Amino acid sequence: MNGISGFAGFALRRALATVVTLLAVSVIVYVVFYVTPGNVAQITCGPRCSPAQVQQVAEQLHLNDPLYVRYGHFLQGIVAGQDYSTGTSVAHCPAPCLGLSYQSDQQVTELILTKLPVSLSLVLGAMVLWLLLGVGTGVLSAWRRGRLSERVLTAITLAGTATPVFVIGLVLMIVVCGELELLPFPQYVALTDDPEQWAWNLLLPWLSLALIEAAAFARLTRAAMLETLAEDHIRTFRAYGVTERAVIGRHALRGALAPVIALNANNVGSAVGGAVLTETLFGLPGIGQELVHAVHVVDLPVVVGMVLVIGFFVVLANAVADVLYAVADRRVVLA
Amino acid sequence: MSLVEVTDLGVAFGAVRAVDGLSLRLDPGASLALVGESGSGKSTVAAALLGLHRGTGARVTGSVRVAGTDVQRASEEELRRLRGAKAAMVFQDPLSSLDPYYAVGDQIAEVYRVHARVSRRAARARAVEVLDRVGIPDAVRRSRARPHEFSGGMRQRALIAMALACGPELLIADEPTTALDVTVQAQILDLLHTLRAETGMGLLLVTHDVGVAAESADDVLVMRHGRVVERGPVAEVLGAPREPYTRELLGAVPRVDAVREAGAGAGAGAGAGAAAAAAAAAAEAVTGTESGASGAGGLPTAVQAPGAEARDVVLEARGLRREFGRGKRAFTAVDDVSVTVRRGETLGIVGESGSGKTTLGRMLVGLLEPTSGEVRFEGRARDGVHPAVQMVFQDPVSSLNPRRSVGESIADPLRARGERDEARIRERVRELLERVGLEGAHHDRYPHEFSGGQRQRVGIARALAADPRVIVCDEPVSALDVTTQAQVVALLGELQRDLGLALVFVAHDLAVVRQVSDRVAVMRRGRIVEEGPADEVYDAPRDPYTRQLLAAVPSLDPRTAAERRAARRDLAVA
Numbered sequence: 081m082n083g084i085s086g087f088a089g090f091a092l093r094r095a096l097a098t099v100v101t102l103l104a105v106s107v108i109v110y111v112v113f114y115v116t117p118g119n120v121a122q123i124t125c126g127p128r129c130s131p132a133q134v135q136q137v138a139e140q141l142h143l144n145d146p147l148y149v150r151y152g153h154f155l156q157g158i159v160a161g162q163d164y165s166t167g168t169s170v171a172h173c174p175a176p177c178l179g180l181s182y183q184s185d186q187q188v189t190e191l192i193l194t195k196l197p198v199s200l201s202l203v204l205g206a207m208v209l210w211l212l213l214g215v216g217t218g219v220l221s222a223w224r225r226g227r228l229s230e231r232v233l234t235a236i237t238l239a240g241t242a243t244p245v246f247v248i249g250l251v252l253m254i255v256v257c258g259e260l261e262l263l264p265f266p267q268y269v270a271l272t273d274d275p276e277q278w279a280w281n282l283l284l285p286w287l288s289l290a291l292i293e294a295a296a297f298a299r300l301t302r303a304a305m306l307e308t309l310a311e312d313h314i315r316t317f318r319a320y321g322v323t324e325r326a327v328i329g330r331h332a333l334r335g336a337l338a339p340v341i342a343l344n345a346n347n348v349g350s351a352v353g354g355a356v357l358t359e360t361l362f363g364l365p366g367i368g369q370e371l372v373h374a375v376h377v378v379d380l381p382v383v384v385g386m387v388l389v390i391g392f393f394v395v396l397a398n399a400v401a402d403v404l405y406a407v408a409d410r411r412v413v414l415a
Numbered sequence: 416m417s418l419v420e421v422t423d424l425g426v427a428f429g430a431v432r433a434v435d436g437l438s439l440r441l442d443p444g445a446s447l448a449l450v451g452e453s454g455s456g457k458s459t460v461a462a463a464l465l466g467l468h469r470g471t472g473a474r475v476t477g478s479v480r481v482a483g484t485d486v487q488r489a490s491e492e493e494l495r496r497l498r499g500a501k502a503a504m505v506f507q508d509p510l511s512s513l514d515p516y517y518a519v520g521d522q523i524a525e526v527y528r529v530h531a532r533v534s535r536r537a538a539r540a541r542a543v544e545v546l547d548r549v550g551i552p553d554a555v556r557r558s559r560a561r562p563h564e565f566s567g568g569m570r571q572r573a574l575i576a577m578a579l580a581c582g583p584e585l586l587i588a589d590e591p592t593t594a595l596d597v598t599v600q601a602q603i604l605d606l607l608h609t610l611r612a613e614t615g616m617g618l619l620l621v622t623h624d625v626g627v628a629a630e631s632a633d634d635v636l637v638m639r640h641g642r643v644v645e646r647g648p649v650a651e652v653l654g655a656p657r658e659p660y661t662r663e664l665l666g667a668v669p670r671v672d673a674v675r676e677a678g679a680g681a682g683a684g685a686g687a688g689a690a691a692a693a694a695a696a697a698a699e700a701v702t703g704t705e706s707g708a709s710g711a712g713g714l715p716t717a718v719q720a721p722g723a724e725a726r727d728v729v730l731e732a733r734g735l736r737r738e739f740g741r742g743k744r745a746f747t748a749v750d751d752v753s754v755t756v757r758r759g760e761t762l763g764i765v766g767e768s769g770s771g772k773t774t775l776g777r778m779l780v781g782l783l784e785p786t787s788g789e790v791r792f793e794g795r796a797r798d799g800v801h802p803a804v805q806m807v808f809q810d811p812v813s814s815l816n817p818r819r820s821v822g823e824s825i826a827d828p829l830r831a832r833g834e835r836d837e838a839r840i841r842e843r844v845r846e847l848l849e850r851v852g853l854e855g856a857h858h859d860r861y862p863h864e865f866s867g868g869q870r871q872r873v874g875i876a877r878a879l880a881a882d883p884r885v886i887v888c889d890e891p892v893s894a895l896d897v898t899t900q901a902q903v904v905a906l907l908g909e910l911q912r913d914l915g916l917a918l919v920f921v922a923h924d925l926a927v928v929r930q931v932s933d934r935v936a937v938m939r940r941g942r943i944v945e946e947g948p949a950d951e952v953y954d955a956p957r958d959p960y961t962r963q964l965l966a967a968v969p970s971l972d973p974r975t976a977a978e979r980r981a982a983r984r985d986l987a988v989a
Contacts, residue, residue: 312511319465319506320499320526320577330525334516409516411563 090402098395105391107151109384114147120378124182141182154179154384178388179381181374188385191370196389198268199366201278202285202358203351207344209290210297215340217294218301222309223328233298241295249288249361256284266362285362289355293347300339308335337408345401349394353386416483418443418585418617419464423477426459426468426641433459435641436477443584446611446618448628448649451638452664452896453867457621460638461589464619465504466494482584500530503578505571507590512574513562519573520546520558527580545576549606567768568599575606582614589621596767596923601967601983604630608980623896625668626969629653630976637661649973667901669926671953671968729917730756730779730804730885734788737774748774750941751788756885759911761918763932763949765925765964771941776889776921780806793884802832805878807871809890814874815862821873822848822858828881847876852906868899875906879914887919892927904931925968929953937961962986 113120121138122129129137138144142153156162157177164171164180171187173180178188217233224230240248257265266284269277308314309332317327356368367386374382406412419441426434434456441447449457462468466486468475479486482501484493498504506512514522523542524535531538539558547554549572562570571591578586588607592600608631611618622628628635629649636646637660645658656662737749749771756762766772777783779790781800789796792804805828808814815824825844834840845855851872862870871891878886888907892900908931911918922928928935929949936946937958945958956962966983970976 312506312508313514315467316504316506316512316574316577317514317526318498319467319504321495321497321529322526323495323529326525326529331514331516334514410561411515 087403094395094399094402098392098399101395102388102391106154106384106388109387110147110151110154110380113378113380113383116378118378120182120380123378154381178385181382182379183374183377183382188381191382192367192385192389195365195367195370197270198364199352199355199359199368201268201271201282202289202355202364202366203348205279205282205286206289206293206351206355207348209286210293210347211340211344213290214294214297215301217298218336219305219328219333221298221302222305222332223324225306237295237298240291243292245288245292245357246361248291249284249358252284252288253362266364268364285358285364288361289351289358293351296347297340297343300343301336304336304339305332308332311335334408338405341401341404341408345397346394349397350390352393353390417441417480418445418482419619420480421460421464421477422479424460424463424479425474425476426456426463427474427476428472433473433641434463437638437641437643438477439636439643439646441585441617441619444611444615444617445634446620446632447634447636448620448622448632449636449638450622450625450628450664452623452898454640455638456641457623457638458589459641461504461587461619461621464585464587465498465502469494496530499526499578499583500581501583502585502587503581503583505574505578505586505588505591508594510562510567510570510594513570515562518559518561519565523558523573523577523580526577530581541580542576545579546573548579549573549576549610550602551576566599567595568602571595571599571603572606575603575610579610579614583616585617585619586611587619587621590623591620592627593623597925598767598963598967600627600969604969605980605983607631624969625653625665625897626971629971629973630969630980637664653971653973663898665971667897668971669897669901669904669924669930670971671926671929671965673929727757728755729758729793730919731791732775732779732788733791735775735778735785735790736787737771737778737783738786747941749778749785752938752941752943753788754779754936754943754946756917756919758884758917759915760933761911761920761931763928763935764919764921764938765923765928765935766938767923767964769940770938772921772923772938773889774941775938776806776887776919779885779919780804780887782806802828802881803884805881805883805886807874807878807886807888807891810894812862812867812870812894815870817862820859820861821865821876824862825873825877825880828877832881843880844876847879848873850879850910851876866899867895868903871895871903872906875903875910879910883916885917885919887921889921890923891920893922893924900927907931925953925964937964959986 119134121134121141121143124141125134125137142150145153153162157173157179159175161175162173162177162179164173171180171185173187173189176189178192180187181191184191214237217237221230221233224233253265256262263280263283266281269281271278305328309328314327314331317331318324353367353371355366356372358364359366359369367389371383371386371390373379374386417440419439421437421439424434424437425432437456437460439447439460449460451457459468463475463479464481464486466479466489475487477487481497484497484501486494486497489497513519517525520539520542523545524538527533527541528535528538531541533541543554543558546558551557551569551572557565557569562573565573571594575591586607591607592603595603604627607618610616618632620628620632632649634647635649635652637644637652637658639660645652645656645661652661653665656665732752732754735749735752736747738745738747740746752771752775754762754764754775764772764775774783778785781790781797781804784799791797792801815821822841822844825847826840829840829843834843841858844858848855848857853869853872853876857865862873865873871894874891875886886907891907892903895903904927907918907920910916918931920928920931932949934947935949935952936943937952937960938944939960945952945956945961952961953965956965963986966979966986968979970979
């Protein structure tokens, strides 16, 4: 409504809300890991450590400090950076410092920066595919409602949701890479190294992730389209001789976009950290895989860092969705 | 050759025959109004003219010819060429009838391009031209606005512009003014009148409002249960109806120029409509035979003469003011309004949408806190809701919880008051149901099992449950057909007489308000512009706005309608 100032206000409010959300998430993760049974120092040190060695590790990781002291430490690291003693030398971890991994002593910020491009490549590429497949199928089945073609489409999309990603992925790999030898078995190549290889290698992961997600989009699009098609303004255009193709493609689809945008925001946000199965199956070193490992070995700094990054993307995806909402439907006022 | 020729039309949805054996003709340039209450099949006929029932599962029989096209036999392509180009339809609700996502001008241009081989730019120019033609100010700029940025009247104009775009021979208008305020309605009807005179289009008008029909058409066809009841020139059918149903329908129409009988309770004793209303009410077994059994704390019936003493004032509002929003968006809905309601009297509050009448009503009940000013009940300042001041809402569909039986809904105020004895609650609910003309056995039914009028009776029963002294009715009959409306109004009047209730009757319909009110307050932009005894306000309005409102009310007599049209032109110029 009031242009830039309205948008700036929206962005500011959202940024503040994001910070509050992420702080809350980090506190929850700290508390959960604090009350979880198990000796973190023992796990970090390894099964063959003597009690003295375990004690030393606990000292080094500040595990004996009260929880709020450790959390305060963590916040300080994010704002001001941190110096870490590794026994022999002192390592500096610059400003948005999420601490060091208990396991590898690697800086969590660096670890995330190496994993994030993989996850983003996978999710954003898959998103394009699932939107094309899902929304396309949804539109077709709304148009062909009640006919054979719609039933076939519905069956296919249902089968897509019902099949686990490792089955779809395995079948794709066996057929495409093994039998037909159309593609090499996927191996992650960074976009910055070789864009073409990046795309070819990610094609199968994209497809398997997208096939799972597409079904939900197809069903949602179909339902939203049918709902819009029942609205009064659709009747207006039909009563004025507008072709069915224009009624569906212009008027009904536009009306059905809002729920699609909302679902997409959720899925993109959660897939950044949640595409573990796809990452594992195709050997992609992404966030999800790393997070599962870190939870397993109670590597608190890594878990907190990863959770914060995932939380950030969920919030970001939803903010983008709100902006798209307002663009798609001018009645929506950003607030 | 006639423009429209419908022979023995039948439309059935499953086992329901919505239209049954209907025939009608319309000559080029002529106008016909299809009049009937909800469910009479009038809109179904309109849709059949454009073949809109195709693919909906409706079974259509008989023959329909419109502008040379046999609608029943036409191919999809032939139908598309008919729709919009030769016969254009103006729909009822102008907000939902336009696509919310596209600019109004683009939507009109899209329709134009379906029928005319022109460039996008030319189509856009045509859209601006027709928008300008229907009186949208600054049409070039406004054509880029989306429907929600238009007022109700402008949206209706935009829909008419869309209909005009391809220069059709027939305009089908389905309740084109139902969602509009009375002054805006008058403007739209005048616009249709002018356009018809200029272009020579034929008009088929579908309406539930006899007044609208009388204003706009030469001929009228009264429908009921899918069949023709009576047809003929407007003056004949409305002036001297032959059929009992037409007489009943006309009798139920509240007249803005009918003087209310002095001393009578609200509603029931009003002018011309009273007899038919009472008869109709009796037909549904609603009369006051069991009024003696009323369990409510029946106050002595004492209708106060004007100028009654101060102690008779039950509800008083002083300097009420209500703002919504903050800062730049702040908006004053009610601005320094003072009203008093005396025992046993009806205060009518009339105004158009946005005048603040609903906000005022809600503040009187205590559902909304005033920004400043106070509401006093029986002389004492009051905070929040008070059980003795109850409310009846407009939409009986959405103001009852669909998942709870009506008995439970009616029992709510009793439980809220602390009644815990289930047997007594049930007994009281049964009493209340019978009091409003329903049956005790209806206790366990759900709202969807009732008709609109019956649901409003449930709403009234719920308001009565708390033994109120005052009931604020917010548009209690505006969602109802005229015959049902008359019954509900009669019920309110009867309850008022028997229980000595004070009523605040908030409505946009000037005629209904006159019919029920002792005193009337006219609201505009949050203020009361005129207040006084009903007959004075209606017969000798002092405020120019009141005069404008009264001039906008459709007349049942075509000659008066023409005079009023002229009067409106003068007022608009003034």
